[in-house]
Amino acid sequence: MVLEMNHIQKAFGDLKVLEDISLCVDKGEVVSVIGPSGSGKSTLLRCATFLETIDSGEILFDGETAASTPAGHDRAVYAGKAEIRRMKGLFGLVFQQFNLFPHYDVLKNVTDAPVTVQKRDRAEAEETAMALLRKMGLEGKEHAYPYQLSGGQQQRVAIARALAGKPDILFFDEPTSALDPELTGEVLRVIRELAEENMTMVIVTHEMPFARAVSDRVIFMSGGVIVEEGSPEVVLGNPSHERTRQFLKNYSQ
Amino acid sequence: MTIQQMLAAMLPGMGRSFAIFFLTLFGSLILGVLVALVRKSRFAVVRGVIKVYIDIMRGTPLMLQLLVWYFGPYYLFGWSIKGWRFPAIILGFVLNYAAYFCEIYRSGIESMPVGQYEAADVLGYTRSQTFLKIIFPQVFKRILPAVTNEVITLVKDTSLAFTLAYSELFSIAKQISAAKTSFMPFVIAGVFYFVANYLVTFGMERLEKAFSYYK
Numbered sequence: 348m349v350l351e352m353n354h355i356q357k358a359f360g361d362l363k364v365l366e367d368i369s370l371c372v373d374k375g376e377v378v379s380v381i382g383p384s385g386s387g388k389s390t391l392l393r394c395a396t397f398l399e400t401i402d403s404g405e406i407l408f409d410g411e412t413a414a415s416t417p418a419g420h421d422r423a424v425y426a427g428k429a430e431i432r433r434m435k436g437l438f439g440l441v442f443q444q445f446n447l448f449p450h451y452d453v454l455k456n457v458t459d460a461p462v463t464v465q466k467r468d469r470a471e472a473e474e475t476a477m478a479l480l481r482k483m484g485l486e487g488k489e490h491a492y493p494y495q496l497s498g499g500q501q502q503r504v505a506i507a508r509a510l511a512g513k514p515d516i517l518f519f520d521e522p523t524s525a526l527d528p529e530l531t532g533e534v535l536r537v538i539r540e541l542a543e544e545n546m547t548m549v550i551v552t553h554e555m556p557f558a559r560a561v562s563d564r565v566i567f568m569s570g571g572v573i574v575e576e577g578s579p580e581v582v583l584g585n586p587s588h589e590r591t592r593q594f595l596k597n598y599s600q
Numbered sequence: 601m602t603i604q605q606m607l608a609a610m611l612p613g614m615g616r617s618f619a620i621f622f623l624t625l626f627g628s629l630i631l632g633v634l635v636a637l638v639r640k641s642r643f644a645v646v647r648g649v650i651k652v653y654i655d656i657m658r659g660t661p662l663m664l665q666l667l668v669w670y671f672g673p674y675y676l677f678g679w680s681i682k683g684w685r686f687p688a689i690i691l692g693f694v695l696n697y698a699a700y701f702c703e704i705y706r707s708g709i710e711s712m713p714v715g716q717y718e719a720a721d722v723l724g725y726t727r728s729q730t731f732l733k734i735i736f737p738q739v740f741k742r743i744l745p746a747v748t749n750e751v752i753t754l755v756k757d758t759s760l761a762f763t764l765a766y767s768e769l770f771s772i773a774k775q776i777s778a779a780k781t782s783f784m785p786f787v788i789a790g791v792f793y794f795v796a797n798y799l800v801t802f803g804m805e806r807l808e809k810a811f812s813y814y815k
């Protein structure tokens with residue numbers, strides 16, 4: 348298992364956002380998470396990537412415990428700072444709003460974390476970055492600044508940046524929701540290519556045909572719980588829960 | 601009195617105005633950073649003190665503050681400190697301008713989108729790496745126009761030192777004008793402030809341009 352999240356609880360004040368959610372992802376698996384706005388999809392990814400702390404439950408990456416709730420405790424306990432920082436190298440996160448560093452050019456956006464955080468050799472990091480940028484169809488853009496790029500190009504830089512740390516798993520939080528419709532295709536295409544190369548991924552998305560095409564498994568979340576989970580054919584094609592059907596019906600209109 | 605003689609008489613005043621300007625700029629830019637950091641203290645009392653300090657500095661005239669720093673030690677404690685005039689001026693200016701710079705730093709830092717912090721966090725940057733590599737360079741660019749405004753104001757504000765009878769440019773101009781019943785010293789002083797600010801604006805624009813390679 349690359350990722351194990353067990354019995355995750357998360358509340359913001361009185362608002363329970365995740366209620367006993369479990370999500371395990373095997374190596375090479377592509378999992379899509381769908382569900383209405385406010386159902387806790389982003390919070391789930393933010394908990395997995397340590398941007399939010401869970402209230403209780405368990406998070407493991409590659410079998411190593413990042414957070415757990417020992418018997419007798421009612422709150423989760425996290426691993427030490429150094430271990431958590433090291434584990435951040437095991438995953439990457441692609442944001443809806445790209446969040447590129449505007450003062451760095453494309454190449455530095457992709458290489459700065461490997462060099463600064465992982466202490467990798469700059470020449471090697473740049474070589475890796477150039478290969479990634481080529482793969483993202485961004486050849487020749489390495490010295491452009493983010494403001495000079497379209498949204499679709501910026502998001503592809505963000506994907507290259509997330510991949511540059513050589514993560515075992517990549518999380519996407521609605522990677523195309525901030526894009527003009529004509530630019531979503533180019534981003535979905537590179538994600539699909541990654542899926543074909545067996546990159547382990549968890550993708551929150553509203554692009555149903557895309558989810559159907561790339562996913563090994565689809566999870567439908569609503570109100571902080573997993574309502575339904577299974578193969579894309581079943582969850583998206585022939586769901587067994589009324590709430591899933593209702594959601595998909597609203598979406599296909 | 602010829603213009604050359606006037607200029608010669610006013611030259612030391614220009615030097616003193618420069619001294620106030622540079623010492624204040626240097627002191628307040630640095631003190632402003634410290635105040636901005638302390639302002640985020642865990643302790644509510646400390647935060648409260650900083651807030652009161654900033655409110656007083658911004659809410660009362662600088663001229664009044666200079667008088668308080670200069671005469672305060674005598675009226676409050678009966679101390680008459682030799683050579684206190686210049687230190688009092690610098691103290692007053694630095695404390696006043698640090699409050700404004702602190703506010704500029706604060707609003708610059710608060711204007712940074714949270715996504716920048718989150719992206720850096722997920723990539724594994726430490727807090728200090730995030731601040732030094734990601735946040736600070738962008739804040740620096742964002743606050744340049746506001747800093748330029750303050751620096752221009754400071755050039756003109758140095759003339760407030762005349763309140764404490766310190767013989768900087770403006771005080772000398774007044775003296776010569778009264779003694780020689782001539783308007784000329786004011787023209788010379790005006791040209792000096794104008795040229796000084798022209799240079800400040802020019803320099804700051806160059807700096808802004810140097811950072812215009814990204815948006």
Ligand SMILES: Nc1ncnc2c1ncn2[C@@H]1O[C@H](COP(=O)(O)OP(=O)(O)O)[C@@H](O)[C@H]1O
Binds near residue numbers: 364385
């Ligand atoms: N930092 C936060 N503080 C308070 N409430 C939050 C916070 N983040 C998210 N929420 C709330 O949690 C719920 C789930 O949000 P989110 O995970 O963003 O849902 P989704 O991504 O599925 O749209 C929403 O009701 C949202 O308002």
Ligand SMILES: [Mg+2]
Binds near residue numbers: 388390521
């Ligand atoms: Mg969301």
